[in-house]
Amino acid sequence: MNTKALYAGCLFAALNICTLSARAEASANQQTYTYGTHLDIRKVLSITEDAGPTCGVVGARMTYLDSNGITQVLNYQKVSDACIGDN
Structure with missing residues (x-):
């Protein structure tokens, strides 16, 4: 098998997985904590x-599965990861 075709197939598969993940998050139930x-x-x-x-404080989003296996999205506020190591 041609290596270019193999690389193209792997790239196509990876892009499809990313697209499906984005669609699942877009259709998930969203709530604000x-x-x-x-x-x-x-x-x-x-x-x-x-x-x-x-x-500083930034907005964050957690995507998760609930006990019924349904994808949920939770929006919340948190201290930025840029604060790690700051006093």
């Missing part, structure tokens, strides 16, 4: 945060 929100988390799929070059 508030104090006392009941969290039903079986497995965390991803955690991302808004870009911010400085230390």
